[in-house]
Every structure is written in C-alpha cells, then in structure tokens.
Amino acid sequence: MISIRLTLALWIAISIILYGCSSQRREAIPTLNWYVAGEPSGAFSMAAKRCSEDSGQAYKIEQVPLPADADQQREQLVRRLAAGDNSIDIIGMDVIWTAEFAQAGWILPWTGETAEQAKAGRLDAPLQSAIYQNQLWAAPFTTNIQLLWYRTDRVTTAPATWDEMILVAESLGKTGTIQAQGERYEGLTAFFISLLASNGGSVLDVSGKHISLAQQPTLQTLSTMARFANSSAADRALATAREDQARLAFESGHSSFMVNYPFVWPSAQRNAPEIAKHIGWARWPAAIEGKPSRFVIGGLNLGVSAYTPYPQLAFHAAACLTVARHQRMAAELGGLLPTVAALYDEPEIRTTYPFADVLRSSLNDAVQRPQTPLYNDISLAISRTLHPMRDIEPQKDFIRLRRAIERALNSEGLL
Amino acid sequence: MNQKQSNERRLGWLLCAPAVTALLVVTAYPILYALWLSLFRYDLRFPEQRAFIGIDNYVSILTSEVWWHALGNTLILTISSVTLELLLGFPLALIMHHTLFWRRAVRAATLIPYAMVTVVAALAWKFAFDPTTGFVNALLGMEQAWLTQRWSAFLVIILTEIWKTTPFMALLLMAGLTLVPHDLIQAARVDGANAWQRFIKIIVPLMKPAILVALLFRTLDAFRIFDTVFILTRGAQGTETVSLLGYNTFIVSLNLGLGSAVSVLIFIGVLMISVLFIKGFGASLTQGENAE
Numbered sequence: 001m002i003s004i005r006l007t008l009a010l011w012i013a014i015s016i017i018l019y020g021c022s023s024q025r026r027e028a029i030p031t032l033n034w035y036v037a038g039e040p041s042g043a044f045s046m047a048a049k050r051c052s053e054d055s056g057q058a059y060k061i062e063q064v065p066l067p068a069d070a071d072q073q074r075e076q077l078v079r080r081l082a083a084g085d086n087s088i089d090i091i092g093m094d095v096i097w098t099a100e101f102a103q104a105g106w107i108l109p110w111t112g113e114t115a116e117q118a119k120a121g122r123l124d125a126p127l128q129s130a131i132y133q134n135q136l137w138a139a140p141f142t143t144n145i146q147l148l149w150y151r152t153d154r155v156t157t158a159p160a161t162w163d164e165m166i167l168v169a170e171s172l173g174k175t176g177t178i179q180a181q182g183e184r185y186e187g188l189t190a191f192f193i194s195l196l197a198s199n200g201g202s203v204l205d206v207s208g209k210h211i212s213l214a215q216q217p218t219l220q221t222l223s224t225m226a227r228f229a230n231s232s233a234a235d236r237a238l239a240t241a242r243e244d245q246a247r248l249a250f251e252s253g254h255s256s257f258m259v260n261y262p263f264v265w266p267s268a269q270r271n272a273p274e275i276a277k278h279i280g281w282a283r284w285p286a287a288i289e290g291k292p293s294r295f296v297i298g299g300l301n302l303g304v305s306a307y308t309p310y311p312q313l314a315f316h317a318a319a320c321l322t323v324a325r326h327q328r329m330a331a332e333l334g335g336l337l338p339t340v341a342a343l344y345d346e347p348e349i350r351t352t353y354p355f356a357d358v359l360r361s362s363l364n365d366a367v368q369r370p371q372t373p374l375y376n377d378i379s380l381a382i383s384r385t386l387h388p389m390r391d392i393e394p395q396k397d398f399i400r401l402r403r404a405i406e407r408a409l410n411s412e413g414l415l
Numbered sequence: 416m417n418q419k420q421s422n423e424r425r426l427g428w429l430l431c432a433p434a435v436t437a438l439l440v441v442t443a444y445p446i447l448y449a450l451w452l453s454l455f456r457y458d459l460r461f462p463e464q465r466a467f468i469g470i471d472n473y474v475s476i477l478t479s480e481v482w483w484h485a486l487g488n489t490l491i492l493t494i495s496s497v498t499l500e501l502l503l504g505f506p507l508a509l510i511m512h513h514t515l516f517w518r519r520a521v522r523a524a525t526l527i528p529y530a531m532v533t534v535v536a537a538l539a540w541k542f543a544f545d546p547t548t549g550f551v552n553a554l555l556g557m558e559q560a561w562l563t564q565r566w567s568a569f570l571v572i573i574l575t576e577i578w579k580t581t582p583f584m585a586l587l588l589m590a591g592l593t594l595v596p597h598d599l600i601q602a603a604r605v606d607g608a609n610a611w612q613r614f615i616k617i618i619v620p621l622m623k624p625a626i627l628v629a630l631l632f633r634t635l636d637a638f639r640i641f642d643t644v645f646i647l648t649r650g651a652q653g654t655e656t657v658s659l660l661g662y663n664t665f666i667v668s669l670n671l672g673l674g675s676a677v678s679v680l681i682f683i684g685v686l687m688i689s690v691l692f693i694k695g696f697g698a699s700l701t702q703g704e705n706a707e
Contacts, residue, residue: 075667082459082669104460184651240563240652373460377668384481411458411670412475 030059030310032317036092036300037073038065041334047326051317059313061090061321070094070186074376081106081305089308090318093138093301095129096186096369096379099208102137103373107303110136114315118322125366126339130301132371137303139322142336144298145362146194147355148282149250149258149265151275158282162195162224165257165285169233172256179246179258182229182238184387189379190296190369191259192386196221197294197367198287203378203405204370211405215398222386222394222401224287229389233257239388251275259284261298262353263335281355283362297366299339377408446682453675460669472676482660482677486684489656491569492644493637496576500633501626503577504584511585512592529582537646540575565653572654575643580636584629591625592618631692635685657681 036044048061066073074097080088081104093101101107110118118139119127126140148165150158154172159165169176181187193203201217204210228234235241235249243260250258251272258264268276286293302318304311320326327338332352337359343349344356353359370378381404386392453472457465476482507525514521528536543549544561552558561567595618603613619626641658644650650659661681665674 071667078460078669079666100460237560237563240560407475407479411456411464412471412673 029057030313032059032061032089032308032310032314033064033087034061034090034092034317034321035064035066035077035088036090037068037070039330039334041330043326043330043333043336046329046333047321050326051320054320055313055317059310059317061317066092081307084307086305086307086309088305089310089314090321091303091305092141093303095126095143095297095299095301096375098130098137098301098303099132099371100373100375101303102132102135106306107137108306108308108311108315110139110304110315114139114319117319121324121342122339123341123360123363125297125363125368126299126301128368129297129299129371138301139303139318140299140339141302141322142300142327142330143339143363144261144337145359145366146259146261146284146295147358147362148284149260150280150282151256151278152280153278154256155280158280159257160286161289162228162285162287166228166231166233169257170231175254175256176233177235177249177255177257178228178233179235179241179250179255179260180228180238181241181243181246181259182234182387182389183240183242183245184383185242186379186383187242188383188387188389190298192221192225192382193369194284194293194295194367195224195287197296198284198291200288200291202367202370203382204372208370208372209409211402211409213398213402213405218398218401219394220287222392222397225386225389226392226394229392234390239390262337262355262359265353265355266335281358283358292365293362294365294367295362296369297363299337372409374408374411377411378405381405381408449675449678449682452671453679455672457672458668458670468672472673473680475673476676476680481655482657482680484653485655485657485660488654489638489640489658492572492576492640492656493634496573496580496637497630497633499573499577500581500584501630503581504588504629507581507585508588508592511589525585526582528579529586531579533579533642534646536579537575537643540571540578541647544571562648563652568648568652568654572643572647575647576637576640579643580633584633587629587632588622588625591622591629594625595621627692627695631689634688634692638684638688639681657684 034044034048039045045063048063052060066076074094077088077091081101091101091107093107102109115136118130118136122140123143126143130136130138130140148158154175155168159168165178169178181191196202196213196217199217199220201214201221202212205212229238235246235255237245237249241249243263246258246260247264247267249255250260250264251268253272253275265276265279265281268279284293284295302322304314304318308314322339324338324340324343327336327340328343328346328349330336331338331343331349337353338344338349341360344360350356369375372378382401385397385401385404454467454469455465456468456471511518511522511525541562544551546552546558546560551561559567561571599617599621600613603617608616639658640656641662644654644656644659645662648654650656650663655663657677658681661674661677664670664677668674
C-alpha cells in the first residue's frame with residue numbers, strides 16, 4: 001500500500017517537473033521574444049502588436065527591452081547566445097554585429113521568400129550591413145548616418161571640408177565651437193573610420209581578414225583629428241562627449257557646428273525652438289576638397305536566433321516587423337531613419353525630415369565598418385589607441401594603431 | 416601510545432576530509448582549469464578554432480600596454496586606499512576599544528558601511544558626486560563633473576573604498592588592541608611615558624602581527640577591486656583595473672584563453688603580495704624574539 005502511494009507520488013512529482021520543463025516554451029499561441037533596445041516612442045511595441053494581430057493567432061510577439069547603450073546590449077545578448085539560450089527568438093541587432101553573430105552560429109541565414117521580402121526596395125548600404133559572406137543574415141529595419149549641423153545665423157554656407165570648418169570655427173571665436181564625439185567608445189571609432197574613408201583609406205582590406213590602413217590616408221586622418229582636438233574650436237569636454245552631450249551643448253547655443261545623427265533635429269525643436277530656427281544641415285564635412293565625404297552606416301537589423309524553437313514563425317514575424325509601414329511609424333514617432341528607399345520620397349517623411357535628400361545622398365555614399373567577426377575587438381583597439389584625440393601624434397600613433405589592430409585580428413590583443 | 420597517536424591522526428584526517436574535498440572541488444579544480452585554459456586560443460564565439468598555443472596568451476598580455484596601464488591603476492588604488500584606511504582605521508579602532516558608553520552601539524554603528532553591499536555603496540557615491548543630482552558640488556560650491564576626469568575619478572573611487580572598508584580595518588586593528596596587556600601600559604605610564612610614546616613604543620610593536628594581518632587582508636582585497644570601479648566609471652577615463660580587464664576579456668570578448676591568462680596573472684599578483692607580507696610578518700616575529 002505504502003509503495004503504491006510512494007510510486008504514485010513519485011510519478012506525480014516527475015510529471016510535474018517534466019511538464020514544467022517542457023511547457024516553458026510550448027504555449028497554445030507561441031510567444032516570440034524580441035530582444036531589442038527599449039524604444040520610448042512606442043513605435044516598436046505598436047509594430048509588434050500589429051504583427052501579432054495580423055498573424056491570425058500564429059504567434060504573439062513579446063518585446064524584451066535591452067539597455068540603451070549598444071555595448072551593454074551586446075554584452076547581454078552575447079552572454080545568453082553563447083550559452084544557447086532558447087528564450088531569444090528575434091534579435092534587434094546593431095549593424096556592426098552581423099559578421100560576429102553569423103560566424104559564431106548564433107543567428108540563422110535568411111533564404112527564400114522571407115529573404116526576398118526583407119531585401120525588397122531597401123537602400124543598398126543598410127542591406128549590405130546585413131550581408132556577410134554573400135549571405136543575408138538579418139532584415140534591415142532602421143538606419144542612421146551623421147550630418148553636419150550648423151548655425152545659419154552665424155555661417156552663411158556650410159563648410160565643405162574639415163579643414164575649412166576648423167578655420168571658420170576658429171575665426172568665430174567663442175561661439176565657434178564644433179561639437180563632435182571624442183569619448184572612448186564606438187563613437188570615436190566611427191569618427192575615425194569615417195574620416196579615414198573620406199580620405200580614401202580603410203581599416204581592413206577587401207577580404208576583411210587583413211589590415212589595410214594605408215600610410216598616406218591614415219596619417220592624414222590622424223593629423224586632422226589631432227588638429228581638430230587641439231584647436232580652439234574643439235569643446236573642452238571633447239574627451240568625454242558622446243552624441244547626447246554634443247546635442248545638449250549645441251542646444252545651449254554656444255556652438256556653431258555639430259556632427260551628429262538626425263535625432264538632434266526633433267530634439268532641438270522641442271528643447272530649443274529659438275535655436276532650431278537657425279539650424280542648417282549639410283553632408284558630413286569631406287576630408288579632401290571635391291571628394292564627397294563617407295560616413296559609417298548605423299542602424300538596426302532584425303536577426304533570428306539559432307536557438308529559437310520557432311524559426312519559421314520568427315522569420316515571418318521579423319519580416320513583418322520590418323515592412324515599410326512599420327518603418328514609417330518608427331520614422332515618424334521614434335525618429336529612426338527608414339531603410340526602404342521609397343519612403344524618402346513620401347511627403348509625410350519629407351515633412352518630418354526636411355533634410356531627406358541630404359540623408360539619401362549621404363546613405364548612398366555610406367561606408368561599412370569592417371565586416372569581420374572580430375569587429376568588436378578592432379573597434380576597442382581603435383578607440384583605446386586614439387583616446388584622447390588631443391594627444392594623437394600621427395607618426396607614432398600610426399604604428400601603435402597598426403599594432404593594436406593586428407593584435408585584435410589575431411584574437412590575441414588585449415582589447 | 417604510538418598506536419593511539421596514529422589512530423588519532425587518522426581520525427583527524429578523516430574529519431578533515433570533507434572540508435578538504437570541498438575545497439579541492441571549489442578552488443583547486445577551477446584554478447587548475449583556468450591554468451589549462453590559459454594555454455589555449457579559445458574564443459567562445461568561435462569554439463572550432465580552439466588551439467593549443469602554449470604561453471602565447473601570457474606573452475601577448477605582458478607585451479600589451481593595456482595590461483601595464485591597468486596594473487599601474489590597480490597599484491595606485493591599492494596603495495593609496497590601504498594606506499589611508501590604516502591611518503583612519505587606527506583612531507577608529509582606539510575609539511571602539513576605549514569607549515566607555517554604549518560600547519556595542521558604537522561598534523555596530525562603525526561597522527554599518529562595511530555591512531553594506533558594495534554595489535549599493537558605489538551607486539550612492541556615484542549619485543552623490545553626480546553634477547546634476549548629487550549634493551557634493553552644491554556642498555563645495557563647485558561645478559565639477561567628477562567622474563569624467565582621470566584624477567577626480569580616482570579620488571571618488573578611493574573615497575568610496577575608504578568609506579566602505581575602513582571599518583573592517585578598524586575591526587581587525589581592534590582585535591590587535593585587545594592583545595596589548597593593560598599592566599604594561601600602566602607600567603609605562605608610571606615610568607612617565609606620555610600617550611604618544613605609549614602608542615608608538617608599546618601598543619604598535621605589540622600589535623604588529625595584527626596590523627600586518629589587517630594590511631594583508633585589505634591589500635589582497637584592494638588588488639582585486641572590481642565592483643566599485645565597475646559602477647563608478649566602468650574603467651573609463653583611464654581607471655581600468657586588472658579585474659576589470661579580466662571581466663572585459665572574459666565576459667565582453669568571450670575570449671576564454673586570454674581571459675584565463677589574465678585571471679592567472681591576477682592570481683600570481685595576489686600570491687606575490689601574500690608572500691611579501693608573510694615574509695615580512697615572519698621576519699617581524701623573529702626580530703621581536705631576538706630582541707627579547
């Protein structure tokens with residue numbers, strides 16, 4: 001009698017445990033967890049809601065917010081993915097993670113119909129950011145690129161090059177400050193790679209496996225950076241400035257130039273309407289006169305985790321989240337630039353972004369950050385070597401930079 | 416008799432066995448595994464590229480400016496915080512030892528900062544020094560962004576460490592104070608030694624072992640400083656410490672080989688500090704005996 005009871009109890013216990021384990025991800029309507037940076041305007045959650053409704057009970061998208069800082073987003077995702085966490089279905093990926101995540105086998109390649117859907121009508125640069133080794137790894141969702149913002153009440157025409165801008169700013173005196181990003185983080189790396197690309201150089205060669213860093217353009221880039229940081233036109237807090245510090249400083253009215261992303265435009269209109277009236281825009285300054293500048297592309301692509309129990313549904317959902325109408329919503333509510341080319345011709349978008357044409361031409365010339373699985377290490381090598389910008393000595397730092405990047409490429413460099 | 420002794424010895428070992436086994440499992444195994452891993456090129460992102468590379472990881476770290484920079488930072492933090500803690504800990508220990516009223520309450524109150532979770536304490540200091548939300552700038556009439564410059568960031572980190580761990584130092588020193596026989600001090604007083612002389616000539620020499628233990632404990636702790644720096648600056652502004660470097664290599668880059676090598680080097684650093692102190696400790700003991 002006792003043994004029967006005991007067996008029964010054991011059975012119940014075991015079945016509860018087994019049920020507990022298996023039921024975790026076997027709901028009536030599958031829930032797809034979308035790990036993505038928190039989006040305050042609600043454009044992402046609205047897109048998630050619409051896609052869930054349109055799926056006809058096939059799936060439900062649940063947004064899991066990641067920290068605002070891209071480095072911390074990556075840190076969390078990488079830790080979970082390296083452990084094979086199956087609670088991640090769709091990943092909001094910064095464009096610089098594609099190669100790393102693909103090479104590590106953490107995301108699934110896009111093929112067939114959903115791939116065609118994800119590629120349809122996209123601008124080339126954002127699309128290229130989702131491609132690694134001729135394979136599409138994510139659906140381009142939003143994009144981002146810096147422009148030059150300047151005060152039309154102090155400067156009549158936008159300076160075409162960095163040299164010209166520094167000269168004009170110095171001649172303006174106290175209000176001539178140029179706001180830029182000089183903190184030791186990805187922003188400094190982006191600044192360097194863009195200036196290097198505008199000078200005709202690149203960090204890695206075409207294969208993406210070996211260092212390029214040709215001498216002439218690199219030295220040119222380093223000396224421009226040093227010249228800028230040591231000029232009276234640089235903000236005193238340049239060494240700790242990120243995008244947001246630059247924006248706040250510009251909104252305070254004491255600066256005449258700023259290189260920054262388009263989020264500064266709606267912000268200035270909200271926070272400093274008097275100054276916003278006098279804000280002009282132009283392409284990021286060139287390095288060589290007559291040669292268009294090239295800035296690195298940013299933005300968000302949606303990938304599907306390799307550990308999801310519902311890969312087909314996840315591809316479908318990610319494709320749905322990135323369709324043109326959700327991009328329009330993100331552009332209008334959240335200030336996130338769309339990757340669908342046709343949207344830049346729509347009147348609503350052009351009202352929100354009066355600089356849509358400058359954006360499009362910048363995006364057409366945009367450059368990719370090195371598409372290598374070791375990008376994170378390379379980026380750290382660059383920002384560590386070149387921070388603070390005011391201490392750059394071109395000849396010496398050219399050699400240090402080469403050495404640091406070579407170490408990173410060998411996976412042996414300490415950060 | 417002999418038989419009994421060996422039996423007792425065996426029983427002693429048997430009684431120790433569970434503890435020794437547990438220690439072997441939780442400390443020896445990870446340490447040896449880390450040593451083993453540090454000889455590989457092993458990136459968790461690309462596990463198929465795992466390869467035995469001997470001491471290359473160590474060569475790479477020891478030739479990197481980043482490592483030496485972090486080591487320098489760690490030593491600055493360790494030396495300055497431990498020195499100040501010792502100087503502040505002594506008066507605190509004397510107060511705790513000599514207080515006549517509410518002895519328990521005084522001791523408990525002194526220990527509160529030490530009882531606080533380091534992350535919470537560090538966050539509190541971070542908020543205090545924040546230019547917009549903090550009270551420090553208002554108090555000093557300054558407009559300083561403390562954590563955005565190297566030396567002021569160091570200052571805040573050191574202050575946080577001191578505030579947090581001086582009570583611990585004081586506790587260890589107080590234990591040393593109880594070792595000093597009361598009649599010895601009375602005798603010195605009768606001989607006409609003033610308070611300072613009594614402190615320097617009698618209390619400090621007798622407390623030497625306790626001081627060295629306190630210093631050893633705190634130096635080892637301070638050398639591995641992680642949480643305070645992680646919360647306050649995340650290693651920015653040139654405040655990166657060796658532990659933070661290990662974290663970045665391990666957790667951010669998922670580079671198990673290189674990360675293990677960093678950990679092993681930190682372990683060696685800790686070992687060197689211990690040896691240095693124990694040698695000093697031993698020397699001071701024998702010196703004392705010789706003198707007597």
